[in-house]
Amino acid sequence: MLSEVKALSEVSFLTFSQPKKMKCECCDRSTFIEVKMFVAREGRLVGDLELCSSCAELLQQAVARENVVREWDFSSGGESLG
Numbered sequence: 001m002l003s004e005v006k007a008l009s010e011v012s013f014l015t016f017s018q019p020k021k022m023k024c025e026c027c028d029r030s031t032f033i034e035v036k037m038f039v040a041r042e043g044r045l046v047g048d049l050e051l052c053s054s055c056a057e058l059l060q061q062a063v064a065r066e067n068v069v070r071e072w073d074f075s076s077g078g079e080s081l082g
């Protein structure tokens with residue numbers, strides 16, 4: 001059974017074509033919500049957040065960086081960038 005478990009988490013972003021004014025679920029500011037973030041795990045939706053543009057940008061960067069770091073860790077084998 002354990003061999004079938006994949007701790008895959010997936011994050012996807014949906015950009016609203018018409019931003020709506022409400023509270024951002026990340027920074028708690030009342031602003032225009034431009035992006036909805038979906039978090040899925042093992043193919044199941046486990047959560048979503050409605051985000052203002054600045055939070056969305058930060059999270060998108062964080063997700064991209066995390067993927068890059070993870071790949072780098074696997075391939076670099078202890079090589080140092082200084």
Ligand SMILES: [Zn+2]
Pocket residue numbers: 024025026027028029051052053054055056
């Ligand atoms: Zn925000």
